[in-house]
Amino acid sequence: MTFRSTPEDLALHGVRVLGFPTASRVAARYRLAVDTVTEALLDFEARGWVRNLTFVDSSGWSLSDAGRIENERRLAEELDRAGVRDAVVRAHAEFVPLNRRFGVACTDWQVRPTRLDPMAFNDHTDWRWDERVLKTLTSVEASFRQLCAGLADRLARFDGYADRYSTALRKVNMGQRAWVDAHDRDSCHILWIQFHEDLLATLGIPRGSDM
Known part of the structure; x- marks a missing residue:
């Protein structure tokens, strides 16, 4: 059976994979509700794993070093759980x-x-x-x-x-x-x-x- 990541894990992982995405872009990629992704990212921001940045006329989310570590920890756990x-x-x-x-x-x-x-x-x-x-x-x-x-x-x-x-x-x-x-x-x-x-x-x- 195909292993499905949790919405929270996908929200964090999407920031890394997509590179400076908006919450809506992460949501579209993984077919999640925008509100679900936004809520997860705000929680991650409070933990210091992501940050929302604005450059001129564009804005998006990026991972901190701690966020990259957390992302890889979660992915490693996924591999083991899914076997x-x-x-x-x-x-x-x-x-x-x-x-x-x-x-x-x-x-x-x-x-x-x-x-x-x-x-x-x-x-x-x-x-x-x-x-x-x-x-x-x-x-x-x-x-x-x-x-x-x-x-x-x-x-x-x-x-x-x-x-x-x-x-x-x-x-x-x-x-x-x-x-x-x-x-x-x-x-x-x-x-x-x-x-x-x-x-x-x-x-x-x-x-x-x-x-």
Whole structure:
């Protein structure tokens, strides 16, 4: 049976995975009531685990160091209660080579070396270069979907990543190329980063140590 996280745990975890989200964004991601998420975040704020910040015209929640520790403690308890630690470890091992392929593709989408500048910005005028990148983004879709499905069968909070990736990729293939890596939407790159962060947090692995 799929293990379902408590709304409180999802509220705290959502702040980490989504990165500076509003309560409504966390609620939408995990299909929770906004009031439930807001109440949990206010309680966590009183405990020093999260803080609400405002920058110019945007505001959102972020984890404190204590909040990251608490988040990982709760996720570790989940793994033990659900009895799925080994399965998640295996999923992470399968993800690592897939992540390398995806990472190279995203770098190539942003950078196209020239004879004079190995870090030249990709101006997307080279159709063949960009098509090679898009083929990679498409080629990892099936493996990513299978990986997500296996995880979602064990931990319900992993559900949704594959469908959102496929939706973004479909928009890319329709010519809306901003859906490759734009930061203001659920682009392919943003979803991939969120999934990776979810895995790292779940297993307590420091970012950058699994490259």
